[in-house]
Amino acid sequence: MPQPTSSPAQVVADTIVRTVELGVRITDAALDGQTTVLWCELVVGAAARCPDCGHAGVYRDAVERRLTDLPLAGHPTQLRVRVPRYRCARSGCERGVFAADTSSVARPGWTTTRRCAGYVLRRLAVDRLTVGAIARELGRSWDTINGIAVAATRTLLAGDRARLDDVRVIGVDEHRWAHTRHAEGDGFVTVIVDLTDVVAGQGPARLLDLVPGRSAAAVRDWLAARDQGFRDRVEVVAMDGFGGYKTAAAETLPDAVTVMDPFHVVALAGAKLDLCRQRVQQDTLGHRGRAGDPLYRVRRALRTRLALLTERQRTRLAAVFAAEEHVAVQVTWWAYQRVIDAYAQPDPQQGRRLLAAVIDSLRRGLPAGLDELAQLGRTLQRRRDDVLAYFTRRASNGPTEAINGRLEALRRNALGFRNPLNYWIRSLLHCGRLTL
């Protein structure tokens, strides 16, 4: 441990505030209302030299730089750093006056110390504080703290070069971040997730980025902005049924396998089943489903997996299917159940065979009156390779959906985001496993 050369009081103050991190020394202190004010001077080794010509400077005067630092004992802290100014002594140098270098304490032009940035990110990501709460801690405005968080996240992303090194499987999905029509990208973002660890059974999904909008361009531009090495390493892209994502992946990653994930296939089949039920309901009773209508009563039972049906639900379904006019619902329901069953197979090859059989059966001329099922058949046929690729690649957007759930919770907790940028930072900090 170094022997103190300052007065004991100064050693105590400098130790408590850890001024060694800042390159300053505390010379005085006072309370100004809720704020603790610390006067400091720079710890400078060598004599100040002119930034233009390198000649030694002659002391001229000093100015004060006011900087917000980490809160102390629950109160905002302001540093008032004495910054000496010098005159360049070399005749003919155009510099005139220059100030001592304070870049160890704070970035040029910033009004907060460097260590505030890391503090703000930790408070946001680890302690889950709001920007407003951190602003109160530091005694600064919401905008200032938000600006620090944006800049610090960017620095973090730019500095973390290894972040994309091991990515082999990515998931692409849409997520609604704002429920207003006027929001950027119509309130939608495209969520890009690293599924490599999930597929390898080694860990959870990791958020890589959020891109405004839901379009082929959103994915294409993001992929195009990565380096070629990254694009070469990606082997699998998991996605929903949106054709734009497929186009983007095919164009930008021509060698990667695209996988349409089970969640979206099952959701698609379920949506067709709902549409069929509503159409038959209208055809048979002439009105939209209401309490007491046979089809309306089984709407949830229809969407329940066969193995999970209660005895009561089975009885109700049997009664509904016994009626001749409900045959379209029954056939569509059976196709829906077969899709689910294929995904539930423990043996992936068996699952693949079953789902291929469902797609084939829907493709071969269905009887009239099964419009919804025919649509499902066309979609699955068009994406047949992507749908069946799941059974060999096991890449699913299920974990992406889990991240979507966390993003949704985040959106609600934050009582709405002011802008997509803020949403982007918070999302990356909460779901992106950035190393702080």
Ligand SMILES: [Zn+2]
């Ligand atoms: Zn000079």
